[in-house]
Amino acid sequence: MDKLTSMLVFTKVAKAGSFASAAKELGLSRAMATKHVMQLENGLGIRLLNRTTRNLSLTEVGMVYLERCLQILDEMEEMEIAVTRLQTEPRGTLKVNATPFFGAYHLAPAVAAYTEIYPDVNVEMILQASYVDLIEEGFDLAIHLDELRDSSLIARKLGSSQRVVCGSPAYFKKHGSPKTPDDLRKHNCLVNSSLPPRDQWQFSVPGGETTVIKVGGTMQSNVADALRMAALSALGLVLLPTYMVGQDIRKNRLQAVLTDYIPAPLEIHAVYPHRKHLSAKVRTFVDFLHERFHPKPYWEEWAQND
Incomplete structure (x- = not known):
């Protein structure tokens, strides 16, 4: 028998002064209520x-034991209320x-807006380019860009980035603009070495076909923002997601070319270890x-230039 249940039965019997009354309140038979109390007595070796x-x-x-049982049961109830609140009300620390760059x-900015709505949530945001094990490193969720590596994780698509x-403009003034993907072979293309195949850019051409262009240039980097900064400095052309260069294009710091040829978009997902019993802080943050x-x-x- 569960000892906590036996303690609860004992407190009810002691308060009611009757096994029958306590059993009725708890929805038990009188014999079962008696058995619970006898188990406690036998285990303690006392009456x-x-x-x-x-x-x-x-x-x-028995009076001393009753007092301690009531304290323990009250603490258990308070603990259950606290845990339930964590599950149903957004609060506590959210590790993301x-x-x-995306972070x-x-x-x-999204975290700032979210915590305005849910001030009882604190956010610990760890930014790194490498893949992390969510469970081993204690993360509540991660924002993954592009392909998902772990099929055991729960993923919810948040959006995408072209x-x-x-x-x-200075680069194009000096070197001209490519009109087709094939023209990229004549240009200084800055390559992301962390995305295999590093020297191939893929495009969807009018008519639905796909073409892959081998590119190269005077700089490659495993950090996309370094390539962005080099492009801003007129070193060459980059193929980057619009979440990185959208504002640069809108402010005319960069100019988009080959817009009739669409590379595959970058998918953005929130991923977390479990779907069942998802905490309120994770659920509301992902919804947000x-x-x-x-x-x-x-x-x-x-495309909406200021």
């Missing part, structure tokens, strides 16, 4: 109740993982991000 044919009374030890420029080829980034996120407004 908790004095029994006569007409009434029950607590022994001296994301890539550095700094898009997730951080990829565009772009360069600075979905509403903020879906169906068309603000970074796709790059």
